[in-house]
Amino acid sequence: MLDRTFSVAPMLDWTDRHYRVFARQLSRHALLYTEMVTTGAIIHGKGDYLAFSEAEHPVALQLGGSNPADLAHCAKLAEERGYDEVNINVGCPSDRVQNGRFGACLMAEPTLVADCVKAMKDAVSIPVTVKSRIGIDDMDSYPFLVDFVSTISEAGCDTFIVHARKAWLSGLSPKENREIPPLDYPRVYQLKKDFPNLHIGINGGIKTLDEMQGHLAHVDSVMVGREAYQNPYLLAEVDAALYGVDSAMVSRRAVVEAMFPYIEAELAAGARLNHISRHMLGLFNGQTGGRRWRRYLSENAHKTGAGLEVMEAALALTERSPE
Structure with missing residues (x-):
């Protein structure tokens, strides 16, 4: 079974296959994510957008898209290539993503996301997971988040990684959306209390092992983005601190x-x-x-x-x- 106690977030232009091989030298157990890859790129693009090396395992593919058939097709390709998980992006707020009708704007369409998840789950046996925000624009109440998670979990998704900020779909750049909306960790903690049978992971602003361990008292997993990239040696401490592996840190x-x-x-x-x-x-x-x-x-x-x-x-x- 995939242990996602700690993962490195999918980050455009950053978590490419070269980074993932590098990260794997530092941690043997961290779950690594690809950059978000759109279904259109995989289906119609000229390059091989699914390339990765065996050294990267465990590794998850993050998909961007909103067409259930296309997502199911790409999930099947991912499984055939050997990915350990496929994740659908329901959290990225960039204009380019919105114009393609995927990312955070999909939080306004939970039924569509549920249809996507069901189509993907019907196509593959590897885990299908969702990464989202806590809300978007003025749709940011806790009941809204509960309804979103309920609808998608009924379609068979049992793993949600939640960036503990809402996203503003207009007026803020993607960078600003990672910094300006306030973090609300307690809201994600409450989600775990209300959905004890689901795997709830937390993401957003996490920088230290102490912070990670603090979050793990309330939720099932932590996902770290920028800090894992800008201060990569942090990953060398993860196996011992979070997975209990008794081994010397690599220099x-x-x-x-x-x-x-x-x-x-x-x-x-x-x-x-x-x-x-x-x-x-x-x-x-x-x-x-x-x-x-x-x-x-x-x-x-x-x-x-x-x-x-x-x-x-x-x-x-x-x-x-x-x-």
Whole structure:
């Protein structure tokens, strides 16, 4: 059974397959999510939007869409490719997402979301989950959230990850929607009390292990977004603190060196170093040499032909005495 005690949130342009392989060097147990991928991209796009490596497991695909048949088709493809879970995005507030009739605007259409979930569940045997906000615009009362969850759970969804902020569909940018609407953790806690048989996860503004453990006293799981990306070494503490795994924390240097075979293979396949190294810039945050690490990679990894020698030189800079 999938243990989603801790997960890294799906984040556009951030949680791509390179980041996920990197994150897996830090935590063996965290559930990792893809960026949101639209059903249209999967069905009609020219690229392979479902690519991932076996090293990423456990990994979940997040889908954006509102057509039940399309979502079911993409969920089936995800299962065939080996994903451990498929999640439908009912939380992203961007204009582009709204114009496609998916994301947070779907909270206003719980019956449609229920139809989508049912179609997906009928198509696959892997878990089908929903990620939402606590509300949108003026539809942000607790009874509204209860009705939303009730309607979708009746369609067979037993796992909800709730970003503990409402979303304003107009007037705020996606970035502002992650910061301006106030967090309301108690509302998510209450949801768990009222739906004890459902898995209720919490997301939004969570930064420390102490905060995670505090939330886990009230809900079933925690999902961390920006902090897991900008301060990735946080993930190295997750297995021991949240999963009870008795193992020594991997060093930052060991994490970088563990990435070398993957980087070599990706470069040989035509990838550019900076497409991978950009996800690793925060690894030495707060450490001696951390600024030198970031600067060296930022200035050199994008250059034509950049390879492992750039990573090794950046590593060496982290071990020099303070300037």
